[in-house]
Amino acid sequence: MAATQLGFTGMPTRLFTCTPSRLATWLDCPRRYRFVYVDRPSPAKGAPWAHNSMGAAVHSALAAWWDQPIQRRSPERAAALVREKWIGLGFRDDEQSDTWRDRAATMVSNYVTTVDPHLEPVGIERTVAMRTDRIAVSGRIDRLDRRDDELVVVDYKTGRHVLTTDDARGSLALAIYALASARTLRRQCVSVELHHLPSGDVIRWDHTDESLARQLERAEDIAMEAAAAEASADPGAFPPRPGPMCGWCDFVAHCPEGRAACAPQASWTGLAPEIEPLAAPELQ
Numbered sequence: 001m002a003a004t005q006l007g008f009t010g011m012p013t014r015l016f017t018c019t020p021s022r023l024a025t026w027l028d029c030p031r032r033y034r035f036v037y038v039d040r041p042s043p044a045k046g047a048p049w050a051h052n053s054m055g056a057a058v059h060s061a062l063a064a065w066w067d068q069p070i071q072r073r074s075p076e077r078a079a080a081l082v083r084e085k086w087i088g089l090g091f092r093d094d095e096q097s098d099t100w101r102d103r104a105a106t107m108v109s110n111y112v113t114t115v116d117p118h119l120e121p122v123g124i125e126r127t128v129a130m131r132t133d134r135i136a137v138s139g140r141i142d143r144l145d146r147r148d149d150e151l152v153v154v155d156y157k158t159g160r161h162v163l164t165t166d167d168a169r170g171s172l173a174l175a176i177y178a179l180a181s182a183r184t185l186r187r188q189c190v191s192v193e194l195h196h197l198p199s200g201d202v203i204r205w206d207h208t209d210e211s212l213a214r215q216l217e218r219a220e221d222i223a224m225e226a227a228a229a230e231a232s233a234d235p236g237a238f239p240p241r242p243g244p245m246c247g248w249c250d251f252v253a254h255c256p257e258g259r260a261a262c263a264p265q266a267s268w269t270g271l272a273p274e275i276e277p278l279a280a281p282e283l284q
Helices: 020-028 030-038 050-066 075-085 094-112 165-170 172-185 209-231 244-248 256-261
Strands: 016-018 123-131 135-147 150-157 191-196 201-206
Touching: 016 020, 016 209, 020 030, 020 135, 020 172, 020 209, 030 209, 050 075, 050 094, 050 123, 050 135, 050 150, 075 094, 123 172, 135 172, 135 209, 150 172, 165 191, 165 201, 172 191, 172 209, 244 256
Parallel strands: 016 135, 150 191
Antiparallel strands: 123 135, 135 150, 191 201
16 A cells, blocks of 8 residues: 555645554564555464453453443343353363353453443444544544543453553553544543453553654554555565564464564463462452
8 A cells, every 4th residue: 555646746645544453563563564454365364362262252241241221230240241252262172261261250240340330431342533644543442431521541451461551651552542532522532541350450541742642643653664665566575573472473374584483372372370260259
């Protein structure tokens, strides 16, 4: 995809259409970007990842929980929805899948005890979008809250990684969601939150207009790099970026440099280490 209308003097610049995920893929590895967004047909992926299956089920269950009538927004219903939405792909065996289904059900049940079911979000799994002079960017927000006179972007996390303020402050995706929400709904949106369900931690960051502008400029610069590569006839425009994360790549089977950098991981390796089951919440 060319970044401009080549050959037509005076024609406006063609906006580069992207999502935060697309931009992050370019930053992680241009070759992986090519496999995902440029090559057609795209190379075959490896096996599904168990941690992705678990995360998708949790997100689906939480979205469905908010769709329930208020009187049914209970911890018990949240746990049942996880079991209804469960995806058993990528696990070592049925026993491991069943164990993690129960853990995820308890995790979500615990989480909704911290949420006021009467405070209706502005959006659940809502798509927001915005344009600049260079890009047209869109993304889907897990949850968008209205608190007093401002909007707050909420992003659910289910992974093993312990989150810090740096994760919220440095997230390009969350900054774009905040900017796009403000422009779409014409209401202030500078606050973003990561809700880490395994630990119960809520990591908040309050952006300034300046910090959001820097993130948007960063997004535009990344997009222009990707657009230039797509417009190039140079076969080296999408170099691999080998490193320890190559073992987790869906396309490592198609990348000799990636296989040399790190052995492919088992599809269930991304799950947290085996620990004692989470305790169910005490219901009042």
